[in-house]
Amino acid sequence: MRSEVDLVELWWEHGGADGIDFAPAQGRRNVLLALGEQLLANPGHPMAIRPLDTQSVDELLRAGVLRNVELGISVAFSHDIYEEWILERILRQRRGDIAEAIRDGCEDLQLARPLQLLATFLLERSEQGNDWAKLLAAVAEEDLRAIWSRVVLAAPVRSVRSAEMLDRIESVLIRDNAGLLRRLILAVRTNETVRDLRFLDESRFPDLTSDQREQFASEAAGPEIVSWMRLITWLVPRLDSLPTQISGELFPLLEAWVSAFPAAFARYFHVPEIAAWALQRLGKTDSSNEREDSWERRRDDKPLVPCDWTLHYATLQYRYVRCRRPVFCQPRIRSRLPRAASFRRPVLLPLLLNRHPEQEGGLIFVRLNLKTAPMAASNLV
Secondary structure, three states: OOOHHHHHHHHHHOOOOOOOOHHHHHHHHHHHHHHHHHHHHOOOOOEEOOOOOHHHHHHHHHOOOEEEEEOOOEEEEOOHHHHHHHHHHHHHHOHHHHHHHHHHOOOOHHHHHHHHHHHHHHHHOOOOOHHHHHHHHHOOOOOOOOHHHHHHHHHHHOOOOHHHHHHHOHHHHOHHHHHHHHHHHHHHHHHOEEOOHHHHOOOOOOOOOHHHHHHHHHHOOEEOHHHHHHHHHHHHHHOOOOOHHHHHHHHHHHHHHHOOOOHHHHHHHOHHHHHHHHHHHHHHHOOOOHHHHOOOOOOOOOOOOOOOOHHHHHOOOOOOOOOOOOOOOOHHHHOOOOOEOOOOOOEEEEEEEOOOHHHOOEEEEEEEOOOEOOOOHHHOO
């Protein structure tokens, strides 16, 4: 039993109860499918049992899968997880017309988790992820909401077997300039988040309205650690080989990730590896006499922009510091910055703290909210 998919398969084999004998188990499976069809068409409503086999219904009631809503007339599933498992089975049966099945379910959000389970099943039972890619294409029809594509995309990082599944579908992900990998990163970055519940505490923010607290909690949402960790763990060893086409999605993911942890814990979440990779890239794109030139190319009054993704590497926030007192943009550093230049967003500069005994070997990125141009790390310390 390695994953939830295996558990669902075992549950289905037993027909939702303890017995494995085919005839009674098949009777329960037939009842579950009939109830699942009702649930798909009328989410949140009790399900009629009058036309169903009474013996099988009774067995499911005694097994705790169902509960009576109105005795002899209607029932409901006793737990959300049973609803998800049976709806996954309904969607699996209708895989050939999955988009129509979602429409039949009124695109209700109750289908999100079952669809993700279906995507996970296809990943675990497929050699190269082609069935998963077909499912993703099937739910991408124009009249369907984008959430269904994002749910399928995020399936690899929602499984305890994510490393195995991501390895299995790597060839699919990097196909066509890594189009699917780019979409996967975007789906994780936008969907797999946790709201900042501190804003919902009225005692902390008594002057905020209820709507403002909800808004700020959503805007300050951070990574859902487990899902992000699975993806980051898979990405980090491949950072040097990833195609540049995914940079637009990769950098915001890494920036949000390295900003999510205090220095004391950063080393456990691949932050040092990400920072070392960014520093290496900065070294390749910001060397010798080309350092300042690469930041000063202005044509026809266009905004100052870096070459070779220099600004993007620089904006990776690295907060892992092997010291007790991190130094953030002290006056002595600000006084030695080069001539001013306007930037649309704050710039983060790498510093090798190799002149302070307590901070020797530490590495930190300094946020400059000043309108200043970046400077090589070696000139700042």
